[in-house]
Ligand code: HEM
């Protein structure tokens with residue numbers, strides 16, 4: 001069949017689906033590829049710098065989608081609509097698998113390869129990824145001190161300020177527990193959300209009750225396990241980042257001014273959902 005006949009057949013088939021709203025729309029225009037594919041600007045002439053840029057850009061795109069899903073999931077939890085929330089969280093888990101897998105591609109970068117273009121990075125660093133920081137805030141790792149580095153970027157700063165000041169996904173899960181009749185301390189249900197979350201024995205007891213009678217609380221149990229899955233994957237990403245950094249720059253200082261691996265290893269101690277892990281010792 002000729003291309004022309006094919007084209008006309010599709011045009012007919014798609015008529016009912018609103019194709020006439022923009023019949024000239026192309027793949028590249030729809031996806032904004034002009035801008036996307038013109039956004040890689042290596043600063044050196046080194047072959048491997050493009051890999052470094054693409055991995056980071058792809059990661060930022062996945063982070064954008066994760067934020068979209070997690071904020072929507074949080075809204076569904078707020079509305080007691082756990083089914084749609086589960087679907088969104090499951091998608092984030094698969095995105096995390098992609099993010100984790102990207103370390104495998106980056107591990108083809110040897111110390112010699114990286115050292116050739118590292119000086120061109122100046123003081124730029126993943127430390128300045130505001131989407132990463134937003135993810136941490138939306139999940140529940142509130143650390144207002146991390147805002148400082150974004151002072152010069154009003155859009156990023158405003159988004160971070162908002163995420164810092166509103167309940168995280170975990171805060172909403174605890175409010176849901178309270179609506180279901182669990183005894184959650186008042187200061188965990190309404191507080192200055194900008195403060196780091198502090199683990200509470202009452203919250204652990206509530207989750208423990210969910211895990212001890214899963215039949216009675218099946219959806220809460222499912223929510224808890226989905227959160228545990230998110231945290232485990234997040235930790236796997238952090239750990240692989242740290243090991244990749246060690247492999248590529250050893251124990252050199254980071255371009256962002258931290259100790260490098262020593263800083264990244266401390267970040268591994270940060271937990272989003274502390275009671276969901278601590279309760280396991282009592283099961
Ligand atoms: C050769 C590859 C990489 C090296 C050597 C590296 C190195 C580092 C170092 C040393 C830090 C600590 C901050 C500093 O002082 O600069 C850091 C932070 C960070 N990097 Fe990377 N990195 C690499 C790849 C990536 C990739 C692919 C991403 C994906 C987006 C990423 C995201 C981040 C983030 C989000 C932080 C902040 C972590 C936090 O504050 O907990 N890095 N990186």
Ligand SMILES: N[C@@H](CC(=O)c1ccccc1NC=O)C(=O)O
Pocket residue numbers: 056118121124125126127249253254255256
């Ligand atoms: N902190 C890294 C530099 C770095 O990795 C980086 C630099 C610019 C943009 C993204 C980066 N990735 C993660 O930190 C280093 O010290 O080599």
